[in-house]
Amino acid sequence: EDQVTQSPEALRLQEGESSSLNCSYTVSGLRGLFWYRQDPGKGPEFLFTLYSAGEEKEKERLKATLTKKESFLHITAPKPEDSATYLCAVHASGGSYIPTFGRGTSLIVHP
Amino acid sequence: NAGVTQTPKFQVLKTGQSMTLQCAQDMNHEYMSWYRQDPGMGLRLIHYSVGAGITDQGEVPNGYNVSRSTTEDFPLRLLSAAPSQTSVYFCASSRSRDRLEAFFGQGTRLTVV
Numbered sequence: 001e002d003q004v005t006q007s008p009e010a011l012r013l014q015e016g017e018s019s020s021l022n023c024s025y026t027v028s029g030l031r032g033l034f035w036y037r038q039d040p041g042k043g044p045e046f047l048f049t050l051y052s053a054g055e056e057k058e059k060e061r062l063k064a065t066l067t068k069k070e071s072f073l074h075i076t077a078p079k080p081e082d083s084a085t086y087l088c089a090v091h092a093s094g095g096s097y098i099p100t101f102g103r104g105t106s107l108i109v110h111p
Numbered sequence: 112n113a114g115v116t117q118t119p120k121f122q123v124l125k126t127g128q129s130m131t132l133q134c135a136q137d138m139n140h141e142y143m144s145w146y147r148q149d150p151g152m153g154l155r156l157i158h159y160s161v162g163a164g165i166t167d168q169g170e171v172p173n174g175y176n177v178s179r180s181t182t183e184d185f186p187l188r189l190l191s192a193a194p195s196q197t198s199v200y201f202c203a204s205s206r207s208r209d210r211l212e213a214f215f216g217q218g219t220r221l222t223v224v
């Protein structure tokens with residue numbers, strides 16, 4: 001059974017205080033690992049797709065990395081507008097389309 | 112492009128009532144899917160479609176029906192609402208089998224009393 005565990009559940013940072021969110025996964029074969037951002041009362045917004053170990057993607061203050069067992073979302077010098085819940089999901093290789101989502105990390109950045 | 116549009120945004124049903132949640136996308140995506148999001152749990156897939164006329168069950172399909180008569184539309188039907196179906200529902204679309212990143216609608220908050 002595919003599993004995705006995100007840590008920490010909640011994270012409070014001061015503006016400018018860099019940190020990382022973790023997504024550990026267990027899957028028979030990885031088709032892709034996805035990061036999303038979700039603001040309160042809104043649908044998730046796609047951020048990154050990672051396909052293979054060693055891959056990295058960047059967007060503004062966010063950088064996602066991937067190993068064979070986990071992914072990190074690094075947030076450099078965060079701003080209050082980065083406050084959101086960050087979701088990680090995996091799609092396994094094979095015929096099934098059913099993704100497995102983690103429960104998310106709630107990030108609050110204080111000014 | 113409007114992206115993925117869901118209606119309604121809020122709905123209150125009585126136990127046993129039926130209703131349809133509407134979802135439309137204008138990005139010509141092949142894949143469409145319905146999720147529910149409950150406190151303390153990850154998003155869970157209800158049903159999905161890989162193209163017009165093709166649907167399949169997800170992780171939690173019981174109590175829900177779907178159909179996909181066109182590429183653009185993917186309605187979700189609650190057959191006989193139960194309190195356990197109180198949740199936030201999201202529709203999403205993905206470009207293709209090789210581009211599975213999902214684009215989500217704004218959600219429908221459903222309460223069954």
